[in-house]
Amino acid sequence: MEKSIKTVRKIKTALGGLMILTTALSGMSAPVLAGQGGLILSDPILRVIIVSRPAAGYFSLENTGATTRVLVGAASPVCKKAMLHQSKMINGVIKMLPINELPIKPGARLEFAPGGYHVMCMHPEKDIKSKTSVPLTLKFRNGDTLTGDFTVKGAR
Numbered sequence: 001m002e003k004s005i006k007t008v009r010k011i012k013t014a015l016g017g018l019m020i021l022t023t024a025l026s027g028m029s030a031p032v033l034a035g036q037g038g039l040i041l042s043d044p045i046l047r048v049i050i051v052s053r054p055a056a057g058y059f060s061l062e063n064t065g066a067t068t069r070v071l072v073g074a075a076s077p078v079c080k081k082a083m084l085h086q087s088k089m090i091n092g093v094i095k096m097l098p099i100n101e102l103p104i105k106p107g108a109r110l111e112f113a114p115g116g117y118h119v120m121c122m123h124p125e126k127d128i129k130s131k132t133s134v135p136l137t138l139k140f141r142n143g144d145t146l147t148g149d150f151t152v153k154g155a156r
């Protein structure tokens, strides 16, 4: 019994170290997905408030590589169409602007978060709320793609 408790403690310590490393890398908690050329995707979520309305994809994307990467689009089998959008206050009204390309310089981190950049998932699949996570692919100008497992979340 005593031995198993010690083992558990050791595992917890090891996990704690891993969490600290993950936190240091992403500034947030796991999950973290590393893609081509040093791209690191963390905390991907898809916010689904009402299935009949578009869902919004949020994440953090860090470029640890040596070259600028350009995000040009998104796609998911659970969205009829997925687009890159930016919410912006224009004359006191929040508007959503389409984004065609979004460069991420070496060492930079791009935040897709409420009130700013988001992936707009048009006509999400009807049973989307029954899923815990869905695949969503980020597309880059050089042809690379990065597919994350986006956690499905409802209204806060």
Ligand SMILES: [Cu+2]
Pocket: 085, 086, 096, 118, 119, 120
């Ligand atoms: Cu939008």
